Amino acid sequence: MPIAAVDYNHVRLTVSDIAVSKKFYDDVFGFEVAFELPPNPDVDTKEALGFLFGGVIYKFAGGLLGLRPTAPSDDTFGEDRAGLDHLSFSVASMQDLHDAAALLDTLGIEHEPVKDLGDAGMAILEFRDPDNIALEIAGPNS
Incomplete structure (x- = not known):
């Protein structure tokens, strides 16, 4: 079982x-x-x-x-090695994704544009932490 x-x-x-x-x-x-x-x-x-x-x-x-x-101190994350690929956090709306992108801009943190995943029903915002760990914010695309 x-x-x-x-x-x-x-x-x-x-x-x-x-x-x-x-x-x-x-x-x-x-x-x-x-x-x-x-x-x-x-x-x-x-x-x-x-x-x-x-x-x-x-x-x-x-x-x-x-x-x-x-x-x-000289080690960095790599999603192509065994282990974690990325860590994703949920938000409630598309507006929250755009607000998150604006915050990252204010903090000087590089990120991808908000991506609408269409029929998957969600949109994502991708960025990395100081150790290059891949992070994502996900929310509904409607």
């Missing part, structure tokens, strides 16, 4: 520089922080939050998104 999964729980991305990645995800998405190692933690706090590996876990309506700063 297959596993009776009802939804995904979280995704954790391996990043090379937590300060750079955290600023990017804070600026772009503004998710609430669920767990983060505080500055100058005591031994008990370090032990309790050891699963973060010095990173952060965000909470949003769709689940949890973690950033784990364990990649070498």
